[in-house]
Amino acid sequence: MNLPDRAWTLLNQALDVYADSPRAINWLRRHLARFTDPLRLAVVGAHASGKSTLVNAIAGECVATEGGQGMAWYQVPPVRSQSPLTLIDTPAIGPDMEPGAVESICMEADAVLYLMGHPHNADLAFLRAVQDHPVARVAAVNSVAVLSRADELGGGRVDALISARQVARKYRKEGELSGLCQDVIAVAGLAASGGRTLTDDEFELLAGLAAAPKEELDPLLLSADRFAADPERERLLVRFGLFGIRLAVTLIRRGADTRAALSTQLAQRSGLGDLRDAISLYFTDRAPVLKARSALIGLDVVLRMEPRPSAAPLVAELERTLAGAHEFHELRLLATVSTGRVRLPEELREEAIRLAGGYGLQPQERLGAQVQGPPLRQAAAAALRVWRAYSENPVFGAAERHAARTVARSCEALITEPAP
């Protein structure tokens, strides 16, 4: 039985055990209902870190307004490249936030995007709080840090995102951040949301700017003050930021001369593509596992708040489930391998990600072979042998050998368990 099924069974068993407690029943029913809902992704950050902007960028619509109070929920319907998602815009993290706000965010969200400025100055207390739960510690697989104003990090130059990506790459491997989140991703929030929600009028305006002679436009683009002198341009500035406008103009001049092309290019260049890939890889593709994780946390809360003798088997079963949940290990593995915290040779790295389900959870997808029945098992057994050998290869470091063991365990599951 895989993890989501187990979690589902456990919740239902808990319903029987707590049949006489309306509060517990209510709580458990809510978690059962959450199981089938889309994944809930909370966007969290300090004041003015770009939460609403990023929500808009991910949603592809201007749904969130700035300065909203409390948690705001937005449904993102499935589109070609994105699974359904529930985005939660949260109140600003900071010294003046309400007590218990962090806990309630942790309880409501299945996954978290934590927005920060420069990682060197970042306050990691929130990320620590997210992992501060017995179940969460076992499965620290639900958060990604976002450098949400990456253009400012690079001083607003057109190549700002390139250097911001380098900063993100450095911090995803080093320091405390690497233990607290699965990945660090740089996004120029305004350019991203502007790109995703680009209107025809805005495109016309930008195209007009791009068409202007260089010597006329360049002085204007020097500073926000100069650019905002005209009210129309000021609106553009609010929507795209100076970096976004510079980028858009450059992109149009280089040939992205339709609205759709510009929109795509902006999303790509602003780092939104990376972010959406990360959301897919770490969160939506593995939504059942994250749902199961949230459900287990919910169950643990009930078991701890209302302990009773008849619940003892449930407690034991919960512990067993957490200790044996290979899905969490796979998620950690995906994060460590794809962020480079574990350094495997390129072809092994690809294979590890594939076997751990990074490109799809079906056995065929994992094994990269369109076969069925016994040949599939043979292929899995072959992979298992190879990865067992890697797990004992002295050339690899301890972290790499550990990763290889996890991959081997995934192969074992392919042999022993029925297809999900």
Added chain:
Amino acid sequence: MMASPWLDVLDETIQACAAQDRADLVQRLRMRRSELVTPKVRVIVLGESSQGKSQLINGLLNAPVCATGDDVTTTVPAIVEHAASPVGALVTGEVTPALESADRVPAAAESVTAQANKQPGVVRAEVGLPRKLLESGLALIDTPPVGPEVSELTRATQSVLPQADAVLLVSDATRELTPAELDLLERASTLCPTVVVVLTKIDLVPGWRLVAERNRARLAKGGFPATVLPVSAALRLAAARSGDSVLNEESGYGALVSYLHRDLMGQVELLRRRSVSALTRMTVDQLVVPLRERLSKVQDSATDELTARWRAAGRQLEELQRESARWQTVLSDEVADLMADLDFDLRDRTRRILREADEYFEVADPAKDWDEFEDWLRENLKAVAEANSNWLLDRFEWIARKLATQIAPHRPEVFAPETLLDDVYRNEVGDLRMPTVERFTIGQKLFVGMRGSYSGLLMFGLATTLAGMDLINPISIGAGVAFGAKSVFEERGNRLKRRQATARTAAHRHVDDFFLTYGKESKDTVRLIHRELRDRCTAVAHELRAEISETAKRIKQVIDAETAQRGTATRELTKGIEQLDLLRRRGQALAGMSAVRGLTA
């Protein structure tokens, strides 16, 4: 050079440090003094990472002297000063508190900071540039970012902070001042009182005016009326490239340069005063703390404990008074009990002896058995005397021990029974005189017998004469003989009884005598020991009293001495603190002497 008031204050501060044996402070202040007397002004550029500190300096100098990057780039401080031609040097060696000193390796001016940031073992970079801005002695110091955690970089920055004459706190316009930055500002301003907040990257942010306004409000609310100067290094550098003076104006650097020129370099004297004021305040704070601690220690700790002990001694004396009276009562009670017990015992024993003696003389003939009786009686009386006096001694021993445990448990020898009872006499039973017991001699027997035989002879002779017989006939003779024998026999019995009575009386009298004599002596002994014990009790009480009074006296002396000493120490410490306070006030006066336009917002 004209003697300046700030120099006087600084020298006095150094003297105060020397007076307090703070060689470390003296050394630091001397070093600082030698810096302050030169016309050089050190302006430190401080801030969190990626706020544009290095770029700010580059903008000021219109040259990329400080390496910039998007992540943490600056890892060691870099000092930019005036030089006739561009020079650079890497400074290696120990991290010393002074900016001058240590080993230098020459390097190219353009790349020296980049090298310094990468090369291990480098403490700082030094750059000399032929710039008009630096000509008057301005030195700009680029620093590593100050982070939320105390890192190596933060420490490197803090090591140069005390040498600064002014601080430019750099915060970019993308956000308002964070609590961490305000905290940094507060810490920096204690070390260096001239602080300006530079708001960078204003070209990027449309709403930078609002941010600047909010920052000003927040600073005013926090009690730091620091100037906020908005600048854009990007515009400044672009202006320098194109020679566009309008753009240069927009960059905000004009205000910054004029601040450095007019408000810092033009007010060196005021800067010095402020620096010395801050230095004095910091130093005085450091010096005053131990003095205040000592003062409060002197004031409260001192004689509380001693006074308590002194009072306790007084209470002990009173208690001793009561106790010693109680001891005497205990003693006399015990002795009275003992007397009664002894008396009863003696009486009881002698009566038993008398009863036995009486029984003895029921049958025994004193004439024959007196010697034996006498031995027995003497033995018995001796035994009585011994038992009784042993008892007495035992009881006194017990009493002595009881008193010892009550009065002088720590000095058992005072009531040691051995010393106490040594001289007590051991009573000997006196000689028993033989009672005058008459002997029944042959003559008397004969006379009594004859008297009895005669009366018998006469009686039977007269009777037989009635039967016609002679008065003297064989019958009467026979009767006379029989009667004579009888009266001798009877006489002998009477005499025995009399003798026995006499012997009993003699025994009684003797025992009585013994009772009286021994009783008297026994009582004397009791009184003797009683007195001895009483005297010892009194002596112990006296000794204890003397001891306690002596202790109390000594405590009092100590208290008096210490009070006097404390008074002196308090006066000295208070004077020291007052002097330091005065010094601090003079320091404060230096800073406030003339609030020059522009330096205070």
